[in-house]
Amino acid sequence: LETYPYNRYHPMGEIYQWMSLISEKYPEVVTQHFLGMTYETRPMYYLKISQPSNNPKKSIWMDCGIHAREWIAPAFCQWFVREILQNYQDNSRIRRLLKNLDFYVLPVLNIDGYIYTWTTASTSTLDRLWRKSRSSHNNGTCFGTDLNRNFNVSWCSIGASKNCQDLTFCGTEPVSEPETKAVSSFIESKKEDIVCFLTIHSFGQLILMPYGYTKNKPSNYKELIQVGQKAANALKAKHGTNYRVGSSVDILYATSGSSRDWALDIGIPFSYTFELRDSGRYGFVLPEAQIQATCEETTAAVLSILDDVYEKYWYSNSAG
Numbered sequence: 001l002e003t004y005p006y007n008r009y010h011p012m013g014e015i016y017q018w019m020s021l022i023s024e025k026y027p028e029v030v031t032q033h034f035l036g037m038t039y040e041t042r043p044m045y046y047l048k049i050s051q052p053s054n055n056p057k058k059s060i061w062m063d064c065g066i067h068a069r070e071w072i073a074p075a076f077c078q079w080f081v082r083e084i085l086q087n088y089q090d091n092s093r094i095r096r097l098l099k100n101l102d103f104y105v106l107p108v109l110n111i112d113g114y115i116y117t118w119t120t121a122s123t124s125t126l127d128r129l130w131r132k133s134r135s136s137h138n139n140g141t142c143f144g145t146d147l148n149r150n151f152n153v154s155w156c157s158i159g160a161s162k163n164c165q166d167l168t169f170c171g172t173e174p175v176s177e178p179e180t181k182a183v184s185s186f187i188e189s190k191k192e193d194i195v196c197f198l199t200i201h202s203f204g205q206l207i208l209m210p211y212g213y214t215k216n217k218p219s220n221y222k223e224l225i226q227v228g229q230k231a232a233n234a235l236k237a238k239h240g241t242n243y244r245v246g247s248s249v250d251i252l253y254a255t256s257g258s259s260r261d262w263a264l265d266i267g268i269p270f271s272y273t274f275e276l277r278d279s280g281r282y283g284f285v286l287p288e289a290q291i292q293a294t295c296e297e298t299t300a301a302v303l304s305i306l307d308d309v310y311e312k313y314w315y316s317n318s319a320g
């Protein structure tokens with residue numbers, strides 16, 4: 001584990017191993033838990049990072065790799081977990097966060113798709129760029145649901161397709177896929193505790209807030225913008241990378257059935273999508289040479305959001 005190369009992309013087998021190793025090495029802070037099975041019957045595990053505390057705690061959720069080809073996302077989840085584990089004892093900021101927040105991290109949401117982009121990457125550029133899951137439709141004539149169109153929020157109303165050939169195929173009904181079922185039911189079961197929902201994608205250098213399915217603004221829009229803008233500033237301070245902050249539908253495009261909109265609508269106030277580097281030169285195929293800087297700056301942004309989340313709940317607790 002000491003020598004695990006965090007500045008490289010890893011095939012799924014190595015990520016499974018990494019999850020086991022890290023929970024063996026830091027058993028008092030990180031534990032591995034079963035979340036559900038993928039379509040192709042692979043186990044999905046999340047990591048819970050938690051410290052004993054007398055304070056009433058809140059929780060945050062972060063998932064990476066809902067889209068198979070966005071390899072920088074799982075790389076970031078791993079980087080972030082290491083950052084927390086290496087620093088929670090000596091760094092007062094991270095210690096304070098962990099005293100007040102439990103972290104749930106799902107390093108690869110779309111495991112079947114991720115494996116598909118790896119196993120066929122050497123023979124076909126097209127498959128390196130696979131996006132969806134690997135569920136079979138129309139008697140095996142077409143494959144994959146866009147898991148980020150399959151959540152139960154304004155399902156398949158806009159920016160999604162009912163044609164299984166399409167990149168944004170929304171599935172046969174809301175939450176038709178085992179992966180979205182697993183994530184939805186876990187989050188539902190913990191929604192009283194979870195106050196922040198982060199879902200990590202690439203590319204575009206954006207911090208996106210709800211909504212994607214409507215131009216209506218969420219009731220906490222101003223606060224979401226403020227917290228998001230502060231995060232973008234913290235990110236830029238690391239390596240000068242520019243991010244834009246705004247509603248998905250305003251600064252990207254319309255989408256329905258996305259996890260982030262669903263999370264906000266079930267009551268999780270701080271819900272964001274990150275679109276990591278770059279802004280188009282390499283796109284989904286971000287060179288490994290950029291992993292470190294991307295993860296450093298994204299860590300700064302996520303910690304900025306978590307500081308704000310912590311402060312908000314700490315002050316409201318202490319105020320009664």
Ligand code: 0X9
Nearest residue numbers: 148201202203212248255258273
């Ligand atoms: O289209 C998507 O699902 C995301 N972009 S990506 O290039 N990573 O595929 C954007 C999701 C933003 N969320 C919503 N618009 N709801």
Ligand code: ZN
Nearest residue numbers: 067070201202
């Ligand atoms: Zn994506």
